[in-house]
Amino acid sequence: MKYNYLNGKLTIYLEEELDMNSCKIIRGVIDGYIMKFQPYELVLDLSDVKFMDSSGIGLILGRYNLIRLLDSKMKVINASKNIKRMIELSNINLECVQYE
Amino acid sequence: MNENYIKIESKSRSENIASIRVGITSFLSTINIHFDELMDIKTALSEAVSNAIDHGYGQEDTESIVTVEAWIRDEEKIIIKVIDYGKGIEDIALATTPAYTSKPENEHAGMGFTIMESFMDEVIIDSKINEGTIITLTKTIKKRKSNSKKVE
DSSP: OEEEEETTEEEEEEEEEESHHHHHHHHHHHHHHHHHHOOSEEEEEEEEEEEEOHHHHHHHHHHHHHHHHTTOEEEEEEEOHHHHHHHHHTTOOOTTEEEO | OOEEEEEEEEESOGGGHHHHHHHHHHHHTTSOOOHHHHHHHHHHHHHHHHHIIIIIIOTTOOSSEEEEEEEEETTTEEEEEEEEOSSOOSOHHHHTSTTOOSOGGGTOOSOHHHHHHHHSSEEEEEEETTTEEEEEEEEEOOOOOOOOOOOO
């Protein structure tokens, strides 16, 4: 998992498949970076995510709650059509999600 | 009736969910099916198998068995059964409520059944306490792959 930190903005490039198994590991890694950099803005880039189920929604929601605790902003970018449908379905308030 | 069938038996380990997804998706790819519908079925299957492992058995139990059976009837009707022999679902109405999760500490979105119901034609839940749960997912293929090839 690649990341980039510049001027208070932390970008994380998620990859491959986001399911119950991978999310368990990934969320610890992302939270580690968030704690280390305490960014003003977190960007999750989904360009290279090939599959995601509701565990991925849980992952996004969990990071969103953490980022709000830090009074920072969050953005999810490059979500595919399938991911978009799932996020819409979950009816969660994710104005931070932008689609490709 | 032309019927094809496959069965996958797996230990209840979360790292096997990906292998089950690949196995069943590859089986379904033997018929003409559009990528979007295949992804919908793959996602619904992933939700059902994750539930079996996380709720049917609990993630600390990695030695139990999850069985997935799939049928293709007349190249258009798909039936998938996800079977566990775990705890069973106490309150099905509550479990299927959107955004409800019995395990918020695991950061679940509580969207599993909502996704299954939206992405498939029919979801049947058959559950008995301390005997297990059978989730039956069915879908009739509507969108086919286009036969035309793009000319480069």
